[in-house]
Amino acid sequence: MLWDRLLQANRSLPPGLLFAGPAGLGKEALALRLAAWRLCGSAKDSAEPCGTCQSCRLVSVGTHPDLHIVQSEVANAAADSPFAELGRRYLWAENTSRSAKPKSIIAVNPVRALITALLSHAHFGHGKVAIIGPAERMNVNSANALLKLLEEPADDTLLILLSSMPTRLMATVRSRCMRVEFAPPALPVAVDWLASRVGNDAEALLALAGGAPLSAAALAEYGFPGCRDKWLDDVAALASRTLDPLICATRWHQAGSATVLGWLHGLIADLIGLASGATPRRLFNLGCESQMRPLVGGIPSATLHELFDTIGRRRRILDGSVDERLLIEDIVIKLRETLTGCGQNTIQSVG
Ligand SMILES: [Zn+2]
Numbered sequence: 001m002l003w004d005r006l007l008q009a010n011r012s013l014p015p016g017l018l019f020a021g022p023a024g025l026g027k028e029a030l031a032l033r034l035a036a037w038r039l040c041g042s043a044k045d046s047a048e049p050c051g052t053c054q055s056c057r058l059v060s061v062g063t064h065p066d067l068h069i070v071q072s073e074v075a076n077a078a079a080d081s082p083f084a085e086l087g088r089r090y091l092w093a094e095n096t097s098r099s100a101k102p103k104s105i106i107a108v109n110p111v112r113a114l115i116t117a118l119l120s121h122a123h124f125g126h127g128k129v130a131i132i133g134p135a136e137r138m139n140v141n142s143a144n145a146l147l148k149l150l151e152e153p154a155d156d157t158l159l160i161l162l163s164s165m166p167t168r169l170m171a172t173v174r175s176r177c178m179r180v181e182f183a184p185p186a187l188p189v190a191v192d193w194l195a196s197r198v199g200n201d202a203e204a205l206l207a208l209a210g211g212a213p214l215s216a217a218a219l220a221e222y223g224f225p226g227c228r229d230k231w232l233d234d235v236a237a238l239a240s241r242t243l244d245p246l247i248c249a250t251r252w253h254q255a256g257s258a259t260v261l262g263w264l265h266g267l268i269a270d271l272i273g274l275a276s277g278a279t280p281r282r283l284f285n286l287g288c289e290s291q292m293r294p295l296v297g298g299i300p301s302a303t304l305h306e307l308f309d310t311i312g313r314r315r316r317i318l319d320g321s322v323d324e325r326l327l328i329e330d331i332v333i334k335l336r337e338t339l340t341g342c343g344q345n346t347i348q349s350v351g
């Protein structure tokens with residue numbers, strides 16, 4: 001158990017930890033639990049924070065002065081953000097106007113403000129904990145500022161970086177942290193856990209979420225697998241030229257561009273697997289093989305790979321200042337070109 005290993009290592013933990021692994025595996029929750037335990041006034045002989053001391057109460061309401069959380073605005077705005085109030089502490093330093101789209105990067109100002117706070121004394125005498133996530137969203141300036149802190153750590157401070165894409169972190173930052181790897185639980189364990197919350201769809205949801213239980217639970221809240229079935233019908237209708245791409249783009253944009261693109265990325269991965277002729281080891285869209293196989297017919301594998309890469313690139317810029325509607329339109333048109341084997345010049349004539 002990760003938790004047990006962290007508790008045992010407590011006395012010898014380095015000042016920087018990197019919690020690395022896919023989203024939906026509870027990195028945030030474990031970081032918060034470790035923070036609460038370190039800051040708790042009476043948990044030193046216990047394996048859990050007491051939950052009743054002043055420190056624990058302040059952590060639970062998000063106002064502990066020695067718990068510092070730096071998030072991107074996008075991460076803080078997410079409905080399932082476990083940090084919520086705590087995560088807003090350094091957002092002021094972004095200087096964002098109210099009308100601006102939330103930023104996905106962690107800029108240098110919040111990191112500088114964090115460093116200043118960490119260099120002062122702890123308020124409660126139990127040390128300080130800082131959590132930064134998604135750490136790969138730090139830009140070069142903020143990563144460099146943090147690097148100085150990792151090289152000359154503040155007294156009695158634990159820094160926890162969270163990342164689902166640790167390879168994107170500056171190598172020098174990575175190398176200064178002890179890496180704590182998060183991996184999906186065994187499938188039967190995850191299915192049991194999820195089934196107690198969502199019922200019969202647990203296996204399909206876990207497949208869609210790449211085995212990450214918390215992401216699967218979030219997909220259930222969003223309306224999966226029902227909405228997936230509708231989008232799969234849309235894709236089939238695009239392939240048979242019975243759905244106008246612009247109507248499809250409007251529908252998908254309204255449903256939530258990021259979620260639809262995430263699902264579409266998984267669908268193309270499934271089509272690549274099916275096109276290879278082999279029965280894929282694990283499909284994202286479990287139980288949908290009969291709907292997906294007709295979509296593949298005759299499409300060159302290289303074309304599917306190209307579409308997969310394009311969707312990946314578009315997903316990465318989605319949080320920035322792009323026109324989401326245009327981006328989705330572009331993807332829908334490329335998707336139809338791929339599925340019908342036609343170039344853009346033939347698309348204009350289709351209603
Ligand atoms: Zn306590």
